[in-house]
Every structure is written in C-alpha cells, then in structure tokens.
Amino acid sequence: MGRTNQTRQPERKSEERKPFQEDKSETQNRVYGPGNYFLSREEYYDVLAQCNLMEENACSQRCILDLVSAQFNHLDCTIRTWTHAWTRRESMSHLQSDEKQDIINSLDGYCVQEDWDSIHPLLPPGTRANMGPVLGATMLYQFIFSKLIDSPFWFLDGKISPTDVDGDPQFHLRLQYLYERIREASVYKAAWWKSVTIGECNARSAFDNNPANTGLAQGTAVQRKATVESLTDELLGCRVFQLLLRPLEYKKDVSLRHEQLHRILHDAVNTILYTEGGMFGNTTIERLADLPVFVHESDRMTSHMHHFTSPQNTPCFAALDGGRTLIVTRPGLVYSQMQALGHGRIFPPERVVKAEVLAEVKRPTKERVSRKGSTSGVAKPTKGRRAQRAKKLSASPSVADAKDDTGEHGEDREESVPLGKQIPPRRKTFWRQ
Missing domain, CATH: 1.20.5 (Single alpha-helices involved in coiled-coils or other helix-helix interfaces)
Structure with a gap:
C-alpha cells in the first residue's frame, strides 16, 4: 500500500501541474x-x-486638472476686477424701460425672460445696488463661452491654399458640424478628434510658451491674435454692454479699459485652448435651462457672493432653497466621454467650473415670541403685571432680563433676525460708560 501511494502521488502532482502549464502556454505573452x-x-x-x-x-498632452482649475479661478478674479472698475456701480435706475428690457433680452439663456421690475426686487440687496458689475460679468461670461467654447474651432481661417488671403469666415462652423456628426457616430472618437485638432493647430514649444515651429501652429497664432483683437472691439461696441459701462472722459482711461479687456480675452483663450486641447472629452455647458431651481447641496451650482451663503445661512440675503434661479452669472462647464489610453478604461465626467447663480432671496421673517403650549407659535396678549413685565423686557432686551424671563415664566424667546441683531449690547462698566 505504501508503494502504491508513492507511485500515485507523482501522478496527482503531474495532473495538478498540467492545467497550470496549459494556462501558462495560453498566457505566456x-x-x-x-x-x-x-x-x-x-x-x-x-x-x-x-x-x-x-x-x-x-x-x-493631457491637461492637468489642478492647473485648469487655477486658470479658471484666475480668469474669474480678473473678470470681477474689470467689471468692478469699469461698469456703473449702481442700481441702473437711470436707464429707460426699453433699455432695461434690451439688457434682459440679450441675456437669454442666462437670465429669466421677464421684465426688469419683477426681477429686481427678488435679488439680494448687494445685487440690487450693483447691477452694473453683476450684469457686466454675466455678459462677459456669456460672450466668452459662446465665442470660444460653443464654437471650438473658432481659430481656423479656412484657407484653401497658401495664396488664399481672406479664407472662409464660416469654415469653423462647417468643421463644427462635422464634429457633431462624428459625435453622433462615436462620442469617444469625436472627443479625441476634437482635442487632437485643437492641440495640433495651437501646439506650443516644449521649452517655452511660443507657438511650435510648424506652419500650422504659426499660421494659427497669427489668426488667433487677430481674432482676439476683433472680439475685444466687438464686445466694447455692443450697445447693451455699453449701457452697463460708466462714461469716461479721458482717452487714456478708454485705452486702459480696452487693454485690460483684451488681456482678459487673451487669458480666456489660453485657458480654454489648454482645456479643450488636453481634456479629450466632449463639452457640456450648463446654463439657466439646466439649472432652473436653486439647491444648496447641489454639486452643479453655487450661489453668488451677494447671497453671503454659508453653513449658517444669513436669513436676510440667503438664496431660497428650491426657489427660482434668476440669473446664471457664470455657466457651469463639464467634460465627459473621456477615454484613457489603457484597454477599455473610461474616465468619469469632470466638472471644471461650477455654475454661479443668483436666486430668489429667502424671505426674512419678523421677530416673534413663541410660548410653550401655543400651537400657533405667536405670543398671546397679556394683561396686568405680566403685560407690564413683557413691556419692560421689550424696552431693555438684556441677557440678564431674558434669562430671568425664561426662568420665571417658562417662556422661550425665538427670534428670526440677522446674527448681528441677536448680539446683546455691551454692559456699562467703570471703563465703558
């Protein structure tokens, strides 16, 4: 029996080893x-x-997401700085009714299409008093996104030969239509083709930021420079945009305003070309139609700085959760259908910019006193000594009196007022009379 076991043991080992050898032969590469x-x-x-x-x-080359975020943040700061410096910092009450309505109509897709007087009271106080900078920044973002992202091949001149001087001004629209047809066939190939085209036409040297030493890159650089100049003049010449600008008396101020706006558009071009040429994804721009309702916890939008929203929402200025979005001051930007170089691997959608919105203001509630046992939450009128004491407390609302009132009569004082008004006054001391 012992020999039999010894002779059979190697056979089992060989049988166990055989499948491994077959797998190895199949996967030896x-x-x-x-x-x-x-x-x-x-x-x-x-x-x-x-x-x-x-x-x-x-x-x-793929773009670096942290660098993309930093560039868009820098662009946002320069846009806010420019609009604060060169637009009318006022409520725009001097404009005629038809001029106000022209501004609203020009912001279709970014602002609700209603009359000015119905939108204005629903905005936070900071916006109502500074409509110029807010609407100026909104128009500037609308112009940048429509000219540089909605039409991703705007930098192409459409020349058919080296002797062609004028080119085809509609060529970038024709190429965009070709891109959309490719996207219908394959979203991943369309995304890759778009980024490769943008990257190759706007290629830069590996050692500096100058255009690459190719005829295509050099020619695109010349066309790109001329386009940025024309875009600057086009925006400053827009009538509704001029309604928001403050009047200038000196030519040096006019020149400085033009130079700073040209620099903003130049930075926007570099940021967008770097993103579009390195993301290798299809673009989605989120505007008012995509964000009709404001949601505090949404990862798609954030409230404008005039709302002063925070984890402790200021009652007077906070955006109403679930309320209407009135103005999208900055659209959202998302890239999707991004395919990696590895086998069958796909990146999830990447949100580059959150949308910034102005929504209906949360209605401030009046000060009220709630008593235990009251179903309505409103204090009932009192008589006699109790009424005199309540009147005395309302005349001098100190911390000590409120504490005494709660302890003696079992009353809870609940006030829905701004945080600054809830702070008790400082006590008088020997040093503070």
Whole structure:
C-alpha cells in the first residue's frame, strides 16, 4: 500500500501541474500587467510609444486638472476686477424701460425672460445696488463661452491654399458640424478628434510658451491674435454692454479699459485652448435651462457672493432653497466621454467650473415670541403685571432680563433676525460708560 501511494502521488502532482502549464502556454505573452490593461507585449509598447509622444508632441498632452482649475479661478478674479472698475456701480435706475428690457433680452439663456421690475426686487440687496458689475460679468461670461467654447474651432481661417488671403469666415462652423456628426457616430472618437485638432493647430514649444515651429501652429497664432483683437472691439461696441459701462472722459482711461479687456480675452483663450486641447472629452455647458431651481447641496451650482451663503445661512440675503434661479452669472462647464489610453478604461465626467447663480432671496421673517403650549407659535396678549413685565423686557432686551424671563415664566424667546441683531449690547462698566 505504501508503494502504491508513492507511485500515485507523482501522478496527482503531474495532473495538478498540467492545467497550470496549459494556462501558462495560453498566457505566456501576458507579462506586462493584468489583462484589463495590457494584454500583450505589442500593446504595451504601443501605449509606451504614446506616452513618449505626449512628452514630445504638445497636441497629445493631457491637461492637468489642478492647473485648469487655477486658470479658471484666475480668469474669474480678473473678470470681477474689470467689471468692478469699469461698469456703473449702481442700481441702473437711470436707464429707460426699453433699455432695461434690451439688457434682459440679450441675456437669454442666462437670465429669466421677464421684465426688469419683477426681477429686481427678488435679488439680494448687494445685487440690487450693483447691477452694473453683476450684469457686466454675466455678459462677459456669456460672450466668452459662446465665442470660444460653443464654437471650438473658432481659430481656423479656412484657407484653401497658401495664396488664399481672406479664407472662409464660416469654415469653423462647417468643421463644427462635422464634429457633431462624428459625435453622433462615436462620442469617444469625436472627443479625441476634437482635442487632437485643437492641440495640433495651437501646439506650443516644449521649452517655452511660443507657438511650435510648424506652419500650422504659426499660421494659427497669427489668426488667433487677430481674432482676439476683433472680439475685444466687438464686445466694447455692443450697445447693451455699453449701457452697463460708466462714461469716461479721458482717452487714456478708454485705452486702459480696452487693454485690460483684451488681456482678459487673451487669458480666456489660453485657458480654454489648454482645456479643450488636453481634456479629450466632449463639452457640456450648463446654463439657466439646466439649472432652473436653486439647491444648496447641489454639486452643479453655487450661489453668488451677494447671497453671503454659508453653513449658517444669513436669513436676510440667503438664496431660497428650491426657489427660482434668476440669473446664471457664470455657466457651469463639464467634460465627459473621456477615454484613457489603457484597454477599455473610461474616465468619469469632470466638472471644471461650477455654475454661479443668483436666486430668489429667502424671505426674512419678523421677530416673534413663541410660548410653550401655543400651537400657533405667536405670543398671546397679556394683561396686568405680566403685560407690564413683557413691556419692560421689550424696552431693555438684556441677557440678564431674558434669562430671568425664561426662568420665571417658562417662556422661550425665538427670534428670526440677522446674527448681528441677536448680539446683546455691551454692559456699562467703570471703563465703558
């Protein structure tokens, strides 16, 4: 029996070893990681070559998300600074009714299409007093997104030969239609094709920020510079935009305003081309139609600074949760359908910019006194000594009196007033009379 066991043991080992040898023969080329990334040596070297190409060729480089966020934050700061410096910091009450309505109509997609007098009272006080900077920034964002992102191939001149001087002004629209048709066929190929086209046409040197030494990049740089100049003049020449600008007396101020706006558009061009050429994803812009209702906990939008919203929402100025969105002062920007270089791997959508909105203001509640046992929550009228004491307390609302009132009569005082009015007055001392 012992010999029999000894003779059969190697046979079982060989049988156990046989499937492993067969698996090894089938997967002997899988030596570069798990199968869901690199299945073969050829694919590994193909991806490695693509990585090397990304280092050498600017059109194949993916953008850095942290750098994209920093550039958009910088652009937002410069837009706020410019509008605060060059627009009318007032309620715009000097405008005629038809002029106000023209401004509202021009912001279709960014502002609710109602009359000015119905929108104005629903806004926070800071916005009502400074309509110029708010609407100026909204128009500036509307102009940038419509000219540079809605039409991603705006920088192409459409020339058909080296001797063609004028080119085709409608060429970028024709190419955009081709992109949309490709997107209908394959969203991932369309995203890749768009980014490669933008990156190749606007390629820059690996050693500095100058255009790459190619005929395409050099020609696009010339066209891009001329386009930014024309966009600056176009925006400043827009009648509804001029209604928001403050009048200038000196030519040096006019020149300075033009120069600063040109710099903003130049920075916007660099930021958007870097993002569009390196994200390798399809673009989604979120405007008023996508954000009709304000939600505090939403990851798609944030309230305008005039709402002063925080975890402790200021009652007088906070945006009404569930209320209407009145103005989208900055649209949201999302990229999706982004495919990685690895086998079958897809990135989740990336939100580059949150939308900033002005919503209906939360209605301030009047001061009230609630008593235990009262179903309505409103204090009932009192008589006699109790009424005299309540009158005395309302005349001198100190911390000591409120504490005594709660302890003696079991009354809870609940006031829905701003935080600054809830702070008790300072006590008089020897040093503070």
